[in-house]
Amino acid sequence: MDRIAAAAGVSKRTVYNHFPGKEALFARILEQLWESSVGGVALTYRADQPLAPQLKQLLLQKLLLLGDPNFIDLARVAMAEIIHAPERAREIVGRMDEKEGGLVRWIRAAIADGRLQGVDEDFAGQQLQGLVKSFALWPQIMMGQAPLAEAERERVAESAVAMFLGHYGRGD
Structure with missing residues (x-):
């Protein structure tokens, strides 16, 4: 105070x-x-476009959000609240999940279009976010590392897309 x-x-x-x-x-x-914190424009699934560039664009947008100092501050506050007030932490985490929800909506639309296979949308969304956050959130929060540079964001996004579509894609 x-x-x-x-x-x-x-x-x-x-x-x-x-x-x-x-x-x-x-x-x-x-x-x-x-x-x-960086909000970005919600990208919607496009049935007329290849999956890889769409997903890469979504992940690059997410990587920008995760590199935003205000979002990092919010995540740190949420972490502290998880320890001190778990009930309030659930609200914070829920709001963070809402901000990240565009990815799950995209996955859900790709499933409905028959372009992803063997997918539990929530599980796959969490899996994909884990691929990104392991490079672009946790090192910044836990070890004070700088946000990823543009080339690093590209590398993380391309790798995550390749892994995700390699497992769930239907040969788009």
Whole structure:
């Protein structure tokens, strides 16, 4: 609270006058972080296009989100909340999942179009996100590494697409 008041250039009492308590202030901080993180344009599945470039574009968009400092801050806050307040953490993680939901919607549409096989959409979505996050989220959160450079993002996206479509694709 002291750091927030100092950053705002007001007294701690003034901060409390605008928020009924730490919970409300924390919720507003999370909302602010959420709004300022990279949103990107939701890419929709295109039946008339090859799968690989579509999926690569989705993953590159995700990699940009994961490299956004505001998103990294939000993820760190969520991690701390998981430890201190599991019930509030579920809400945070749920909102992060909503932001990541475009990937599962794309997978669901590709399944409906018959272009992916043997796929549980939620499992496959989590699997694909794991391929990306192991390079572009966890090292940044846990070890303070810099976000991936453009060439690294390309490499991660291309590799994840090849692995995913190699397993689930129908020879697009």
